[in-house]
Amino acid sequence: MSRTRLMNTDNTLPAGGGRRPEATNRRHLPLGVREYLWQDARLRQQLEAAVNRAFRTWGYNTVILPMFEFGDMLTTRTHAAAHDRLYRFLDMEGRTLILRPDMTAAVARLVGTRLAGMEGPFRFCYAGSVFRHEETSGLEYQQEFRQAGIELVGSADAMADAEILACMAAGLNACNLSDFRIVVGHADYYGGLLDALDPQPSDARQLRWAMHRKSEHALARFVESCRPSPGQRATLENLLTLQGADVSGLLERAAGFCLNRRMESALLNLRKLTAQLDAYGILERVTLDLAEYRNLEYYTGMTFEFLLPDSAAVAGSGGRYDGLIGKFGRSRPAVGGILHLDRLVRAVPSNQAPQALSPKSPLCLVGQTKSGVALASMGRLRQQGRDIVVHTDPLSESGLLALGRSLGARVVAAWCDPTQSFHVLACPLPECVGPMDVAQFEQLLESLQRTELSGPDQSTAIMAGGDV
Amino acid sequence: MSDATCRRPLRISLPKGRLADDVARHLRDGGLEVPDFSTSRQLTLRTADGTQExxxxxxxDVPTFVVHGGADIGFSGLDxxxxxxxxxxxxxxxPIGICRISLAGPRAWRHVDLHLKxxxxxxxKYTRIxxxxxxxQGINAEVIKLNGSVELAPLTGLSDLIVDLVETGRTLQANGLVELQHVLDSRVVVIVNRSASRLRENEVNRFLACVRPGPPGA
Structure with missing residues (x-):
């Protein structure tokens, strides 16, 4: 993967690595961050708004969290995976700060401390960027992730787990991305297996690898070195087959391989969860995977991932983390999840066409004017949702028409100070071209459809619900 | 039901070169219809029933196609x-494409403790491995990337040792090199895109069932 984008057309210059003139990074982005232009920017904003609107209708309250916090906030144990990927810097007193690698820890800190005196349950939703040095797994290199997420704090019941899944499904539905799959696992099934086997650390690593890669070969090597009892061996040999969309059949089969209470309680929990998902009407979207390995220091129950068709990266993920809030204060059970907004942008079908980006066309372009009457008229129109660009530099009529054409403005007009009226230069209704007083002008623009609904903005399908 | 939502046939990535024939033979032995790339200039070929491409x-490039979802399933050397x-x-x-990656060098290096260098x-060629x-192993080493004829490196003083693929050991021998240590056992491994394994579960499982080797000795 090339880590430098070659902006220079002189291809005799090295693309990277070599010694180059100073300030070569001035025109480049660091790898793993993105900028969004025009339709894409609008689309991401709309997806974020649509997801949050859906979350709020389930009673989730918006919370706005700080971009950075003290480095002590995250412990190595709970954030083992993220710990060596943090963006760290120092404050004036030399204390370590971190750019937030996720939002959940911040919510947990807030609930554990400031809300310790209040009875729950609490429902929170949020949207924002999180930052991690992401080692490339070959799939993609990303360092700034835009997330929208929810946390339900104060309930240990499987009903809460189901609500999180159903609510996130509602978020995707609100983006017209209803063709998702949910992969559900459980930390206690794998955790119970580890309790029963009590392997050496290096063997445990081997087992995790086998589960992560679904590798029969690696699992066989683990079985060879940890010498399990016959019952344990049967569980291990069937472990990688305990996944699929036949949820009830799988749960029944998995019951035969339980080695202790912890594994049994995982299945009991999953039975309650899947029954509730059935009631929510999303069970058919669920794939169960009992051989899914997750960070056990963090997740304490159900875990999940959302997948979208033809997309290799997960669209969302989360799970139950009953141990986290207690690290900050009063302990409470909690479950939550996030959607990756950057990945949703790419998954929107209309966004996959090979179409160049362009700025949104305004409804109307008006030539430079200092008139309070004209500006007040346009103010009224804007309140009605009509978008109007006032050119800020002097321009001839023909120049204004040319600019209007290049912007895609449907109406082009100039303000005429002596007559205190607009002069319409171009309009879809030819009979309207010519001088027009303020009231007539406002009537004309109000009669024209919002460009939002007819213009080239391809993301309008998501805008069904109004404001951003 | 999950599979119904997918818009294209199951896509399988095959390697060119050394492994191509063995992999194709293995697939045909499993009852799969594998198009013959040698008689076509096309880079993608579909089966007659249109269910696989x-x-x-x-x-x-096979792992790259699979990880990005350009192909759902691939056949790659473990190396x-x-x-x-x-x-x-x-x-x-x-059980095909069996070979190993080894540390090799001039005979004189056989009794050198590499920790003390x-x-x-x-x-x-395998800088990551x-x-x-x-x-x-706790050995300090500077790894130099070469794209081929790695045996040249110790002969020309470019490097002390090499890490390279060994099948028979004859190439090493011809250049006065010997195997010093075993680094990795390699063979062909079936790889599957993570998402495809969920989104096209039935298709993937049907395909894997055809490819899965029988138990040893069967």
């Missing part, structure tokens, strides 16, 4: 997979 690429380091599922290996230079292995 095969693509052929450089072996090192290539580890070198590319991509995050895919690897349900099982096949301050500045070891090693040439290889070599670096990871030296770290795991």
């Amino acid at each position: 095969y693509i052929q690429s450089k072996p090192t 290539t997979l580890r070198e590319e380091g991509v995050d895919v599922l690897e349900p099982f290996t096949l 301050d500045h070891l230079r090693v040439a290889t 070599a670096s990871d292995w030296f770290v795991s």
Whole structure:
């Protein structure tokens, strides 16, 4: 993967690595961050708004969290995976700060401390960027992730787990991305297996690898070195087959391989969860995977991932983390999840066409004017949702028409100070071209459809619900 | 039901070159219809029933196609997979393409304790595998990337040792080199895109069932 984008057309210059003139990074982005232009920017904003609107209708309250916090906030144990990927810097007193690698820890800190005196349950939703040095797994290199997420704090019941899944499904539905799959696992099934086997650390690593890669070969090597009892061996040999969309059949089969209470309680929990998902009407979207390995220091129950068709990266993920809030204060059970907004942008079908980006066309372009009457008229129109660009530099009529054409403005007009009226230069209704007083002008623009609904903005399908 | 939502046939990535014939034979033995790329200039070929599409690429690109979802299933050497380091599922290996990656060098190095060398230079095509292995062994080594004819490196003084693929050992011998240490056993491994394993569960499982080797000795 090339880590430098070659902006220079002189291809005799090295693309990277070599010694180059100073300030070569001035025109480049660091790898793993993105900028969004025009339709894409609008689309991401709309997806974020649509997801949050859906979350709020389930009673989730918006919370706005700080971009950075003290480095002590995250412990190595709970954030083992993220710990060596943090963006760290120092404050004036030399204390370590971190750019937030996720939002959940911040919510947990807030609930554990400031809300310790209040009875729950609490429902929170949020949207924002999180930052991690992401080692490339070959799939993609990303360092700034835009997330929208929810946390339900104060309930240990499987009903809460189901609500999180159903609510996130509602978020995707609100983006017209209803063709998702949910992969559900459980930390206690794998955790119970580890309790029963009590392997050496290096063997445990081997087992995790086998589960992560679904590798029969690696699992066989683990079985060879940890010498399990016959019952344990049967569980291990069937472990990688305990996944699929036949949820009830799988749960029944998995019951035969339980080695202790912890594994049994995982299945009991999953039975309650899947029954509730059935009631929510999303069970058919669920794939169960009992051989899914997750960070056990963090997740304490159900875990999940959302997948979208033809997309290799997960669209969302989360799970139950009953141990986290207690690290900050009063302990409470909690479950939550996030959607990756950057990945949703790419998954929107209309966004996959090979179409160049362009700025949104305004409804109307008006030539430079200092008139309070004209500006007040346009103010009224804007309140009605009509978008109007006032050119800020002097321009001839023909120049204004040319600019209007290049912007895609449907109406082009100039303000005429002596007559205190607009002069319409171009309009879809030819009979309207010519001088027009303020009231007539406002009537004309109000009669024209919002460009939002007819213009080239391809993301309008998501805008069904109004404001951003 | 999950499979109904997918818009294209199951796509399978095959390696060109050394492994191509063995892999194709293995698939045909499993009752699969594998198009013959040697008689076509096309890079993608579909089966007659249109349920599978095969693509052929450089072996090192097979893991890349699979991890990004350009192909759902791929056949790769374990050496290539580890070198590319991509995050895919690897349900099982096949008893073909068997070879090993070894540390090799001039005969005089046989009794040298590599931990006691301050500045070891090693040439290889497999920089990731070599670096990871030296770290795991606690040996300090500078790894130099070469794209072929790695045996030249010790002969020309470019490096002290090499890490390279060994099948019979004859190439090493012809250049006055000997195997010093075993780094990795390689064979063909079936790899599956993570998402495809969920989104096209039935298709993937049907295909894997045809490819899965029988128990040893069966």
